[in-house]
Amino acid sequence: MNETSEKPAVLVTGGAGYIGSHAALALLDAGWPVIVLDNLVTGFRSAVPERATFAKGDVADAALVGGLIENHGIKAIMHFAGSVVVPESVEDPLKYYDNNTAKSRALIETAVSLGVPHFIFSSTAATYGVPDTIPVREDMPTVPINPYGRSKLMTEWMLRDTAAAHPINYCALRYFNVAGADPEGRSGQSTAGATHLIKVAVEAALGKRESVAVYGTDYDTPDGTGVRDYIHVGDLAAAHVHALEKLIADPAESYTLNCGYGRGFSVLEVLDAIDRATNKPIKRVMEARRAGDPDALTADNSAILETLPWRPKLDDLDTIVAHALAWERRLD
Ligand SMILES: NC(=O)c1ccc[n+]([C@@H]2O[C@H](COP(=O)([O-])OP(=O)(O)OC[C@H]3O[C@@H](n4cnc5c(N)ncnc54)[C@H](O)[C@@H]3O)[C@@H](O)[C@H]2O)c1
Ligand SMILES: O=c1ccn([C@@H]2O[C@H](COP(=O)(O)OP(=O)(O)O[C@H]3O[C@H](CO)[C@@H](O)[C@H](O)[C@H]3O)[C@@H](O)[C@H]2O)c(=O)[nH]1
Numbered sequence: 001m002n003e004t005s006e007k008p009a010v011l012v013t014g015g016a017g018y019i020g021s022h023a024a025l026a027l028l029d030a031g032w033p034v035i036v037l038d039n040l041v042t043g044f045r046s047a048v049p050e051r052a053t054f055a056k057g058d059v060a061d062a063a064l065v066g067g068l069i070e071n072h073g074i075k076a077i078m079h080f081a082g083s084v085v086v087p088e089s090v091e092d093p094l095k096y097y098d099n100n101t102a103k104s105r106a107l108i109e110t111a112v113s114l115g116v117p118h119f120i121f122s123s124t125a126a127t128y129g130v131p132d133t134i135p136v137r138e139d140m141p142t143v144p145i146n147p148y149g150r151s152k153l154m155t156e157w158m159l160r161d162t163a164a165a166h167p168i169n170y171c172a173l174r175y176f177n178v179a180g181a182d183p184e185g186r187s188g189q190s191t192a193g194a195t196h197l198i199k200v201a202v203e204a205a206l207g208k209r210e211s212v213a214v215y216g217t218d219y220d221t222p223d224g225t226g227v228r229d230y231i232h233v234g235d236l237a238a239a240h241v242h243a244l245e246k247l248i249a250d251p252a253e254s255y256t257l258n259c260g261y262g263r264g265f266s267v268l269e270v271l272d273a274i275d276r277a278t279n280k281p282i283k284r285v286m287e288a289r290r291a292g293d294p295d296a297l298t299a300d301n302s303a304i305l306e307t308l309p310w311r312p313k314l315d316d317l318d319t320i321v322a323h324a325l326a327w328e329r330r331l332d
Helices: 018-029 062-072 086-091 093-113 147-165 197-205 233-249 267-278 302-307 317-330
Strands: 010-013 034-038 053-056 076-079 118-124 169-175 177-179 212-215 230-232 255-259 284-287
Touching: 010 018, 010 062, 018 034, 018 076, 018 233, 034 062, 053 062, 062 093, 076 093, 076 233, 086 093, 086 147, 093 118, 093 147, 118 147, 118 233, 147 169, 169 233, 177 197, 177 233, 197 212, 197 267, 197 317, 212 267, 230 233, 230 317, 233 255, 255 302, 267 317
Parallel strands: 010 034, 010 076, 034 053, 076 118, 118 169, 169 255, 177 230, 212 284
Antiparallel strands: none
């Protein structure tokens, strides 16, 4: 029996990027044919798995997207394509409202017009802003504090309203802090000029940066540095495959789910883990707080655990760091 031929192809936008390339691998491993659509603005052609079909282009190009949907019999879209740098969204908000909001609207419209029944969206914990209490639940207020978070929240709203009006269901996955790399070394984060803590710190550990800035040591946390819920990109990719299966099984239901482990690590704990892994201390430079950073942000993940058969398998900080380091070494 050929498992692959039984499953319809999935359109993965942003599949040449960090998280999308891991999701493409997870889909292929589970027997789903994958069509990657990416304009390579921040992604890499080499990150697209060999077993996937690649189309270079923009998610707002309705003729291109429509052709892919019709030619490949697409029944589900996983939408990772977007702009992801929070400080840049403050400096250039219209770029974010264009690439994340307006272009998502165009993609959703193409999906609806061609009857694509399922849509999975990369949302973010940034939709919560600075929550009053942690761990944060999906039904708590969404008050984003930057254009990036607002650009993503608006797309969640468009999906909610569209699913109420048209025969399409969706799953918005709100990622917490994504880190690590494919355990088999097939993909990882190659982003140029990355700002994410674990990526920056493994670059420093391997001598690609002088030091790591610790942004703020006076937060209301046990050691004074910011606390975040780091989720391994492999577990996150697996959650997408489960979400797809759930949308197909329950076509009348849509979901908004936190993707995190429900526990946090401080900046210093992350740097300690990397020091342990390399047996060499990274140079730390204590700096002022970065604007807009909450003290602590962790996920209440009971909804995803109740809704999907997803279970974390790589939820260990040392594992996340080891895989991030292994990928960073391969980039040399
Ligand atoms: N990295 C994180 O910690 C994190 C956290 C929460 C949410 N997210 C979301 O996850 C998604 C993927 O993020 P990532 O970290 O993999 O970023 P990334 O930059 O590595 O990937 C984004 C990909 O989308 C492509 N792209 C951008 N605009 C496009 C367009 N208009 N048409 C076609 N392709 C386009 C880029 O070339 C790139 O390959 C984003 O939507 C992001 O907002 C990421
Ligand atoms: O060089 C650095 C980078 C970060 N940090 C701190 O490390 C923590 C994590 O920061 P970072 O890795 O930049 O992630 P966040 O700012 O928490 O935001 C990420 O996680 C969000 C979800 O929570 C996503 O929406 C965003 O896209 C993504 O940038 C924060 O306390 C930062 O202040 C440092 O101290 N030094």
